[in-house]
Amino acid sequence: xxxxxxAPPFVRWRKRLVRLAISITIAIVLARLCGVAMTLDAQTxxxxxxxxxxxxxxxxxxxxxxxxxxxxxxxxxTNNEGRLYKLGYSWGxxxxxxxxxxxxxxxxxxxxxKQPVSKADPNKPDTxxxxxx
Numbered sequence: 001x002x003x004x005x006x007a008p009p010f011v012r013w014r015k016r017l018v019r020l021a022i023s024i025t026i027a028i029v030l031a032r033l034c035g036v037a038m039t040l041d042a043q044t045x046x047x048x049x050x051x052x053x054x055x056x057x058x059x060x061x062x063x064x065x066x067x068x069x070x071x072x073x074x075x076x077x078t079n080n081e082g083r084l085y086k087l088g089y090s091w092g093x094x095x096x097x098x099x100x101x102x103x104x105x106x107x108x109x110x111x112x113x114k115q116p117v118s119k120a121d122p123n124k125p126d127t128x129x130x131x132x133x
Contacts, residue, residue: 034059048077053085057092061100 038059041052048056056077063073077085 031062031065034062047079047081048085049081050084050088052077053080053088054092054095055088057089057094058096060089060093061096 037055041048041055044052056075060075063075066073067075076089080086
C-alpha cells in the first residue's frame with residue numbers, strides 16, 4: 001500500500017488564505033449586524049431585562065476593537081431591571097466566549113483533525129505492553 005501524497009505547499013497555503021478570508025468576511029458581517037442590533041436596542045425606551053441583557057452580553061466582546069481604537073462604546077446598560085439583566089448579561093458573555101473560543105480551538109488547535117489510524121496487525125501480539133501476570 002502506498003501512503004497518500006501530501007498536497008504541495010502552495011495548495012496548503014491557499015486553503016489557509018481562503019479560510020482566513022472567510023473568517024474575516026464572517027467577522028465583518030457579524031460586526032455590521034451587531035451595530036444594527038445595538039442601534040435598534042438603543043431606540044427602546046424601557047429598561048433592559050433578561051433578554052436584552054443576553055444581547056448586550058453577547059455583543060460585548062465585539063466592542064473590544066471599537067474600544068481599542070478610541071471609540072467610547074457603552075457595553076453595559078446602567079439603567080436596567082437589576083438581577084435579571086445581570087444574569088442575562090453574564091450568560092450572554094459566557095455563551096459568546098464559548099462559541100468564539102470553541103470555534104478557535106476546534107479550527108486552529110487541531111481538535112477537529114482526524115487522528116491517524118494505527119496499521120498494527122490485530123493478529124500479532126503487542127510487544128510494547130507489559131506481560132500478564
